[in-house]
Amino acid sequence: MSSKVTNRIALSLIVLCAIIMAGIxxxxxxxxxxxGVTSISWHFLTSESDPFLAGGGIKDQLWNSFYVLIITMxxxxxxGTSGGIYLAEYAKPGKLTSFIxxxxxxxxxxxxxxxxxxxxxxxVNYFQFRFSVLSGALALTVFNLPVIVRxxxxxxxSLSSHQKEGGLALGLTHWHTIKTILLPAAFPSxxxxxxxxxxxxxxxxxxxxxxxxxxxxxxxxxxxxxxSPTSPLNMFRSAETLSVHIWAVNTSGIIPDIxxxxxxxxAVLVICVLLFNLLARGLGKVINNKLxxxx
Amino acid sequence: MMxxxxxxxxxxxxxxxxxxxxxxEVKDVNIFYGxxxxxxxxxxxxxxxxxxxxIGPSGCGKSTFIRTINRMNDLIPIARCEGNILYRDNNILxxxxxxxxxxxxxGMVFQQPNPFPxxxxxxxxxxxxxxxMRNKKILKETTENCLKEVGLWDEVKDRxxxxxxxxxxxxxxxxxxxxxxxxxPSVILLDEPxxxxxxxxxxxxxxxxxxxxxxxxxxxxxxxxxxxxxxxxYTAFFYQGELVEFGLTRNLxxxxxxxxxxxxxxxxxx
Numbered sequence: 166m167s168s169k170v171t172n173r174i175a176l177s178l179i180v181l182c183a184i185i186m187a188g189i190x191x192x193x194x195x196x197x198x199x200x201g202v203t204s205i206s207w208h209f210l211t212s213e214s215d216p217f218l219a220g221g222g223i224k225d226q227l228w229n230s231f232y233v234l235i236i237t238m239x240x241x242x243x244x245g246t247s248g249g250i251y252l253a254e255y256a257k258p259g260k261l262t263s264f265i266x267x268x269x270x271x272x273x274x275x276x277x278x279x280x281x282x283x284x285x286x287x288x289v290n291y292f293q294f295r296f297s298v299l300s301g302a303l304a305l306t307v308f309n310l311p312v313i314v315r316x317x318x319x320x321x322x323s324l325s326s327h328q329k330e331g332g333l334a335l336g337l338t339h340w341h342t343i344k345t346i347l348l349p350a351a352f353p354s355x356x357x358x359x360x361x362x363x364x365x366x367x368x369x370x371x372x373x374x375x376x377x378x379x380x381x382x383x384x385x386x387x388x389x390x391x392x393s394p395t396s397p398l399n400m401f402r403s404a405e406t407l408s409v410h411i412w413a414v415n416t417s418g419i420i421p422d423i424x425x426x427x428x429x430x431x432a433v434l435v436i437c438v439l440l441f442n443l444l445a446r447g448l449g450k451v452i453n454n455k456l457x458x459x460x
Numbered sequence: 461m462m463x464x465x466x467x468x469x470x471x472x473x474x475x476x477x478x479x480x481x482x483x484x485e486v487k488d489v490n491i492f493y494g495x496x497x498x499x500x501x502x503x504x505x506x507x508x509x510x511x512x513x514x515i516g517p518s519g520c521g522k523s524t525f526i527r528t529i530n531r532m533n534d535l536i537p538i539a540r541c542e543g544n545i546l547y548r549d550n551n552i553l554x555x556x557x558x559x560x561x562x563x564x565x566x567g568m569v570f571q572q573p574n575p576f577p578x579x580x581x582x583x584x585x586x587x588x589x590x591x592x593m594r595n596k597k598i599l600k601e602t603t604e605n606c607l608k609e610v611g612l613w614d615e616v617k618d619r620x621x622x623x624x625x626x627x628x629x630x631x632x633x634x635x636x637x638x639x640x641x642x643x644x645p646s647v648i649l650l651d652e653p654x655x656x657x658x659x660x661x662x663x664x665x666x667x668x669x670x671x672x673x674x675x676x677x678x679x680x681x682x683x684x685x686x687x688x689x690x691x692x693x694y695t696a697f698f699y700q701g702e703l704v705e706f707g708l709t710r711n712l713x714x715x716x717x718x719x720x721x722x723x724x725x726x727x728x729x730x
Contacts, residue, residue: 325574335586
């Protein structure tokens with residue numbers, strides 16, 4: 166067979182696989198959106214869910230999803246990026262470093278239901294946080310931390326060593342080189358990674374079933390005192406998120422419009438994750454331009 | 461074929477044709493990468509306000525050696541140095557010296573132009589700001605002076621806030637030299653600064669170095685023997701980790717003492 170023919174065959178195979186992959190994704194996305202979009206209305210987004218009657222919304226669940234996400238990100242981003250910078254810049258190659266790195270990898274591939282069970286034993290029972298926003302966010306921290314560490318480390322590794330040499334040769338300290346040259350240069354890729362991981366956290370359900378709980382107290386959206394039990398900001402109340410809600414409604418719901426609520430919730434979830442992804446791209450580009458000067 | 465020496469050769473060590481005092485004294489320097497003995501027993505002077513070229517075939521240790529003069533080899537965990545490099549009564553290789561201060565006095569420019577992915581002015585001001593300079597007027601003036609010194613000012617004065625990565629390779633390399641000058645070093649080390657550049661950019665950098673040697677001590681690693689012959693006052697020939705021959709460029713190129721030097725500069729190997 167001539168090399169030209171081989172080339173043709175390889176190209177056609179790759180294109181075929183790409184088409185299959187894109188087709189499956191588009192079909193899935195289309196199915197969810199087509200089925201769900203009709204259920205989405207202003208009323209659906211802004212009213213509370215109803216345990217028995219039809220016509221309930223997802224206001225609390227949507228809020229809980231964002232709230233848990235924000236708390237998780239506040240916990241993971243500083244720790245994760247610091248850990249990534251340590252591994253990329255300071256850790257000396259050796260047994261300890263490769264051990265830490267494999268721990269991070271194992272942690273990243275842990276099944277989320279295992280993380281949820283672990284969260285229940287540690288945060289819910291042992292630390293007595295109960296089913297709460299905090300327990301959920303801590304469980305998701307375990308789930309998300311390794312991802313942020315990896316994203317940061319990869320962001321630093323993808324920079325050329327010339328940048329670092331340049332900084333050090335100009336009499337900058339190692340930390341100042343990291344802070345003013347390497348981190349800004351790696352920032353767009355780290356930010357993209359963080360936002361993409363936010364999408365994963367936002368859609369996570371298994372890790373939250375036994376940590377954030379499957380119910381939400383009656384929230385009073387005019388009460389912003391975090392210590393009050395009915396406040397949306399209270400971290401020690403249980404908080405059913407959107408993806409947990411989809412699961413709960415489908416498995417044990419007794420409302421007559423299960424299908425509508427589930428489809429609508431799924432569509433909202435997918436749209437949010439889609440928005441995160443678009444945001445990741447746009448923001449990464451804008452910040453890159455800002456940090457590196459006009460092009 | 462011997463290199464033509466009658467034209468364009470910088471045979472004079474300073475404007476008056478005198479040798480300048482020694483600024484850095486290299487004594488018995490040995491460098492190891494793990495078990496590989498990369499640089500062996502090097503002894504040589506580096507004269508003030510003159511250009512010293514380090515030549516030799518790839519892998520002869522010249523880059524390793526120049527990176528030792530401002531301790532850039534510290535970045536390589538397996539690199540180890542022995543011996544003395546005396547500069548202002550201090551041994552540069554002493555682990556206790558302030559490396560950050562040392563690198564402010566002995567700047568370095570690399571083979572691959574490495575401007576930071578920031579604006580042109582920020583590239584020059586970043587090390588100054590770290591050194592504690594806050595006065596915006598002085599920062600601006602220094603930026604302008606340094607860019608003028610490397611002949612880049614007229615090319616970039618209207619786009620100082622543009623990204624430095626948008627400049628051509630030669631412009632980037634001159635920016636990197638300007639950036640090193642901003643800290644007012646006394647010595648500038650250049651590790652093959654023109655090997656990634658086109659001939660026009662190369663000759664601009666060579667002219668620049670000849671101008672700069674009035675105020676700075678310059679050490680340059682080069683693959684290009686003609687370049688050494690054109691700009692260097694002193695030349696050191698490295699081969700297989702050893703300093704084979706060191707001397708005034710005009711003597712080394714016209715009357716090499718060692719056979720391997722003669723073979724290398726006449727193009728028989730390397």
